[in-house]
Amino acid sequence: MKKNSNLSGRTDVLLLAVESSCDETSVAVLRGNKLLSLVTGTQIPIHRRFGGVVPEVASRNHTLAINAVAEEALSKAGVGFADLEAVAVTYGAGLAGALLVGVSYAKALAFALQIPLYGVNHIRGHIAANYLAYPDLQPPYVCLVVSGGHTAIVEIDSYLTHRLIGSTVDDAVGEAFDKVARCLNLPYPGGPEIDRLAQKGSPTIAFPRMCKDEKDGVRFSYSGIKTFAINYLHNLEQKGESVAIEDFCASFTCAAIDVPVEKTVWAAKTRGLSKIAVAGGVSANSYLRNKLQQEGKKAGLSVYIPPMTYCTDNAAMIGMEAQILIREGVSPSPLSLNAQPALRFENGEKA
Numbered sequence: 001m002k003k004n005s006n007l008s009g010r011t012d013v014l015l016l017a018v019e020s021s022c023d024e025t026s027v028a029v030l031r032g033n034k035l036l037s038l039v040t041g042t043q044i045p046i047h048r049r050f051g052g053v054v055p056e057v058a059s060r061n062h063t064l065a066i067n068a069v070a071e072e073a074l075s076k077a078g079v080g081f082a083d084l085e086a087v088a089v090t091y092g093a094g095l096a097g098a099l100l101v102g103v104s105y106a107k108a109l110a111f112a113l114q115i116p117l118y119g120v121n122h123i124r125g126h127i128a129a130n131y132l133a134y135p136d137l138q139p140p141y142v143c144l145v146v147s148g149g150h151t152a153i154v155e156i157d158s159y160l161t162h163r164l165i166g167s168t169v170d171d172a173v174g175e176a177f178d179k180v181a182r183c184l185n186l187p188y189p190g191g192p193e194i195d196r197l198a199q200k201g202s203p204t205i206a207f208p209r210m211c212k213d214e215k216d217g218v219r220f221s222y223s224g225i226k227t228f229a230i231n232y233l234h235n236l237e238q239k240g241e242s243v244a245i246e247d248f249c250a251s252f253t254c255a256a257i258d259v260p261v262e263k264t265v266w267a268a269k270t271r272g273l274s275k276i277a278v279a280g281g282v283s284a285n286s287y288l289r290n291k292l293q294q295e296g297k298k299a300g301l302s303v304y305i306p307p308m309t310y311c312t313d314n315a316a317m318i319g320m321e322a323q324i325l326i327r328e329g330v331s332p333s334p335l336s337l338n339a340q341p342a343l344r345f346e347n348g349e350k351a
């Protein structure tokens with residue numbers, strides 16, 4: 001690491017960030033917390049015909065796309081490889097082969113340009129999307145993390161200390177959206193499709209609301225909602241009736257979203273915190289965005305919701321988290337950095 005290897009404490013580092021943990025090949029260029037460019041090559045059309053992400057196909061397509069995506073991001077930012085002072089990359093959690101493409105690319109850049117490498121935790125990146133959108137947001141606050149792999153409420157004590165308050169005991173909420181969408185024969189990815197249909201319907205079907213009471217503590221469960229959905233559709237099919245799909249989607253969405261929103265507000269109030277935020281792909285859900293805003297406001301809390309482009313997987317959030325690591329004086333990663341498909345995102349004890 002020859003060029004400016006000590007970046008510690010700086011807030012104006014020119015950095016290139018890479019995200020390839022699932023089906024988006026994304027590269028961003030940031031100077032400090034200012035986003036200069038973000039280019040994302042999506043693989044959604046490729047995986048759609050399989051009904052979900054095929055890991056091997058994902059890594060192959062990341063390999064094909066990454067160079068062009070990075071060059072486009074640099075060109076849009078008006079800088080060249082030689083100007084870069086650091087490189088950041090998602091190293092977990094995610095699909096092993098997909099992560100490896102980004103990690104190998106970032107390591108090669110760091111080595112060739114002799115600049116520091118910062119391995120970034122994907123979920124911490126999602127949380128950092130809030131700092132990109134709201135530079136004035138400061139810990140402590142409570143963050144609801146809702147993605148394809150996570151459903152959790154986290155207390156953000158400081159920029160570096162994230163304490164898990166509670167999480168799902170089975171499926172993640174995004175996973176439930178995707179699985180229920182498959183039962184409805186909706187195209188992949190199912191979450192946005194359910195969202196689109198739910199906006200035209202009413203929540204007329206009484207889906208169960210799992211772990212909804214305070215006595216249940218801060219935990220979530222989605223297997224019951226999913227089973228209810230499957231049985232409901234199966235019963236209609238046996239009777240030869242068709243489903244009122246808009247109402248079904250609206251009912252499922254309320255059942256899936258109401259509990260995490262209520263518990264996020266409750267977690268902030270019981271801890272005497274005045275701010276709540278949301279992170280992860282499911283934060284793109286229109287019902288969730290409205291409900292969190294409404295319930296937070298009712299409880300007198302400030303509510304932070306990232307704009308849509310920062311909600312689903314993107315390299316801008318990874319770059320922002322790396323800028324935080326640099327600013328807070330965290331050491332760069334070694335060039336032996338490896339992909340960690342099952343990386344956890346929290347530190348501290350479970351509440």
Ligand code: KG4
Nearest residue numbers: 147148149174191195281282284285312313
């Ligand atoms: O954070 P993300 O892009 O990838 C992971 O890190 O998992 O989240 C992807 C998840 C998928 O399950 C997708 O269906 C869901 O986010 N999602 C949505 C919406 N947009 C994306 N779920 C509900 N409503 C949406 N509008």
Ligand code: ZN
Nearest residue numbers: 147281312313
């Ligand atoms: Zn994600």
